[in-house]
Amino acid sequence: xxxxxxxxxxxxxxxxxxxxxxxxxxxxxxxxxxxxxxxxxxxxxxxxxxxxxxxxxxxxxxxxxxxxxxxxxxxxxxxxxxxxxxxxxxxxxxxxxxxxxxxxxxxxxxxxxxxxxxxxxxxxxxxxxxxxxxxxxxxxxxxxxxxxxxxxxxxxxxxxxxxxxxxxxxxxxxxxxxxxxxxxxxxxxxxxxxxxxxxxxxxxxxxxxxxxxxxxxxxxxxxxxxxxxxxxxxxxxxxxxxxxxxxxxxxxxxxxxxxxxxxxx
Amino acid sequence: xxxxxxxxxxxxxxxxxxxxxxxxxxxxxxxxxxxxxxxxxxxxxxxxxxxxxxxxxxxxxxxxxxxxxxxxxxxxxxxxxxxxxxxxxxxxxxxxxxxxxxxxxxxxxxxxxxxxxxxxxxxxxxxxxxxxxxxxxxxxxxxxxxxxxxxxxxxxxxxxxxxxxxxxxxxxxxxxxxxxxxxxxxxxxxxxxxxxxxxxxxxxxxxxxxxxxxxxxxxxxxxxxxxxxxxxxxxxxxxxx
Numbered sequence: 278x279x280x281x282x283x284x285x286x287x288x289x290x291x292x293x294x295x296x297x298x299x300x301x302x303x304x305x306x307x308x309x310x311x312x313x314x315x316x317x318x319x320x321x322x323x324x325x326x327x328x329x330x331x332x333x334x335x336x337x338x339x340x341x342x343x344x345x346x347x348x349x350x351x352x353x354x355x356x357x358x359x360x361x362x363x364x365x366x367x368x369x370x371x372x373x374x375x376x377x378x379x380x381x382x383x384x385x386x387x388x389x390x391x392x393x394x395x396x397x398x399x400x401x402x403x404x405x406x407x408x409x410x411x412x413x414x415x416x417x418x419x420x421x422x423x424x425x426x427x428x429x430x431x432x433x434x435x436x437x438x439x440x441x442x443x444x445x446x447x448x449x450x451x452x453x454x455x456x457x458x459x460x461x462x463x464x465x466x467x468x469x470x471x472x473x474x475x476x477x478x479x480x481x482x483x484x485x486x487x488x489x490x491x492x493x494x495x496x497x498x499x500x501x502x503x504x505x506x507x508x509x510x511x512x513x514x515x516x517x518x519x520x521x522x523x524x525x526x527x528x529x530x531x532x533x534x535x536x537x538x539x540x541x542x
Numbered sequence: 543x544x545x546x547x548x549x550x551x552x553x554x555x556x557x558x559x560x561x562x563x564x565x566x567x568x569x570x571x572x573x574x575x576x577x578x579x580x581x582x583x584x585x586x587x588x589x590x591x592x593x594x595x596x597x598x599x600x601x602x603x604x605x606x607x608x609x610x611x612x613x614x615x616x617x618x619x620x621x622x623x624x625x626x627x628x629x630x631x632x633x634x635x636x637x638x639x640x641x642x643x644x645x646x647x648x649x650x651x652x653x654x655x656x657x658x659x660x661x662x663x664x665x666x667x668x669x670x671x672x673x674x675x676x677x678x679x680x681x682x683x684x685x686x687x688x689x690x691x692x693x694x695x696x697x698x699x700x701x702x703x704x705x706x707x708x709x710x711x712x713x714x715x716x717x718x719x720x721x722x723x724x725x726x727x728x729x730x731x732x733x734x735x736x737x738x739x740x741x742x743x744x745x746x747x748x749x750x751x752x753x754x755x756x757x758x759x760x761x762x763x764x765x766x767x768x769x770x771x772x773x774x775x776x777x778x779x780x781x782x783x
Contacts, residue, residue: 280647287644291630298632370626377592378645379618385645533598 284380285388292359292392293399306354306400307407310347314408318343330471332503340413344405345499346468348423349491351404352397352431357459359393360438364445376529383526390439390522394431401427419502426501430494433514436521437490443528466492467499490517543606545570545697545728546591551600553586553751560586562751564600568730568744570696573723575739575759576732578748579776584732585625587748588701591730592622605696618646621690625701627682631675635666635685638674639692646693656692664688664718680711687719697728704738712738736769749776 296302322339329336366372375385405420415423441458463469465482466489476483486492493513500507544567553561561583568574578584589595590602593613602609607616630638636657643653661667664684674682683703690698700719704712716738723729731738739745741760745768746753754775755762763771 278649283644283647283649286649287641291633291641294633294637295630370624370628371630373592373594373622373624373626374628374642375645376594377617377620377622379614380645380647381614531594531596533596 280380281384284378284385285391288375288385288388289392289395292389292396295362296396296399302358303400306351307404309354310351310404311407313343313347313350314340314411314413330473332500332505332507342471343469344408344413344415345502346466346495348401348404348427348498348502349430349434349466349468349495350463351400352394352427352434352494353459353462353491355393355397355400356431356434356436356438357441357455358438359389359396359435360442361455363389363439363442382529386439386526386529387522390432390435393435393438394428397431397435398424398427415502416504419504422504423498423501426497429511429514429518430497433490433494433518433521436518436525440521440525440528443525462489462491465489466495468492468495490514493517543570544568544603545605546730547601547603548587549601549603551587551590551597551602553583553590553595553597553599560751561590561597564748564751564753566746566753566756568697568728570728571723571726572744573720573729573731573740574744574746576730576746576748577734577736577739577772578732579734581750582734582748582776583751584734584748585701586751588622588624588699588732591699592620593617618693619696621693621695621698623683623686623690623698623700623703625703625705627686629674629682629686632673634671634673635661635677636670638685639670639689642689643692648693653692656694660688660691661685663691663722678711679707680714683707683711683715684718687715687722691722691727695727697730698722699730699732701732702734703731704733704735736772739768741768747772747775 318340363372366375375389376382378385405415437458465485467486468491472483472486475486490513493510496507497510497514500510546568548567549565551561551564552559564583564587576584576587586595590597591604591609593609593616596610604616605619607619609616630641639657639661640653643649643657648656658667661670664687666681666684666688669677669681669685674685677685687698687700687703698719704715707715719729719731720740733739739759741758741763743759745755745757745759745762747755747762759768762768
């Protein structure tokens with residue numbers, strides 16, 4: 278078998294097995310969005326009126342609105358958790374094993390990224406299945422069309438995690454970044470409220486939301502789930518993916534004499 | 543051709559010079575020890591040899607491949623055992639080995655044959671179905687050495703591999719690796735423990751980033767205990783080894 282494919286399969290298998298072995302991680306990955314769906318959405322349903330906005334063709338309940346945002350949230354947490362495991366791997370040494378492979382470093386990091394995305398997509402579909410069991414369903418074809426959107430959004434958010442892990446040396450530093458990255462990205466996005474709703478309270482907040490890559494990841498998923506295509510969101514997600522992955526490769530490339538670059542002792 | 547050829551390598555962490563004009567070459571099929579006290583620059587040198595760190599000063603060639611210009615060929619020729627364990631504790635020995643083999647592009651029957659052979663060399667095959675967490679420290683180390691041999695490297699690098707092991711395990715690991723060198727593999731073993739070195743081994747003594755000596759252990763010792771000579775060279779107080 279091709280060595281590139283061999284390494285990709287091995288890295289994805291390793292990450293998937295590690296995820297399945299960590300039952301508490303699997304459980305919390307599911308409970309988190311379900312709590313938002315069941316508790317938060319129920320409370321907000323009465324408070325928040327939603328007009329008909331694309332891709333929706335009719336009035337929708339708030340539970341229906343936040344499902345794509347919660348899919349994005351799963352991927353956001355997973356992207357950050359994957360990078361947390363990279364920081365852990367660096368501290369524990371297993372990252373060295375990866376980086377001393379004769380395969381190109383960019384490929385090895387890309388494999389890590391793909392492994393994280395595979396795990397996140399598994400979580401998203403289990404969440405969507407539970408949501409469907411609760412009566413919150415999407416058009417049947419939407420479940421399939423969402424897959425490429427989830428791959429791209431997962432890659433983009435994973436690349437952001439990779440970038441963060443390339444600049445963070447210790448696990449302790451990572452906890453702070455989780456708070457400064459996950460929560461602002463999630464709340465300043467269209468995951469919980471549409472842009473027009475945000476504009477009612479503050480134009481600045483609306484502009485920040487429109488700039489936030491996570492907004493575009495959520496919209497890409499939302500449109501795909503409703504069998505629509507959002508070219509602008511796709512462009513943003515792809516551009517951010519290229520930017521984040523490119524910068525993380527720079528972070529992981531050892532630089533002569535300065536002691537920079539990950540994996541050093 | 544030398545198995546490992548290091549020429550005028552220097553490396554600094556900011557103002558601090560960790561390696562200063564280091565040059566030596568290792569003969570193929572020999573056990574060579576890199577002996578130095580803590581902070582001598584051993585781990586920095588190993589980082590450079592494994593390309594986890596790179597330097598703009600000097601040249602490193604592994605089995606004839608320059609690590610700066612042909613890193614992939616150079617890395618394919620080395621097996622590495624890091625000072626810090628790099629195992630997935632909740633996976634079996636076999637799965638850890640398969641994962642590593644795949645990182646070197648090996649899969650299927652070829653990978654399995656190489657894994658079995660490597661485990662056999664270290665007397666670890668009967669443990670291949672056990673989870674790594676169930677192994678003691680000595681067996682984990684042996685497994686890491688077996689893993690480093692899966693892709694048939696020409697040079698085996700070990701960075702203080704006996705740290706944290708009891709005396710019996712330390713002796714067993716040291717003997718095993720000496721046997722590997724006897725079988726034609728070039729071994730480069732970093733340590734600060736003189737008793738891990740046999741009189742006929744090659745020794746590079748590194749101190750404060752500089753090579754103080756490179757010769758047979760018995761030649762450097764010149765009839766005296768190697769510990770005393772090493773202590774005298776590095777100016778350290780004599781401590782039990």
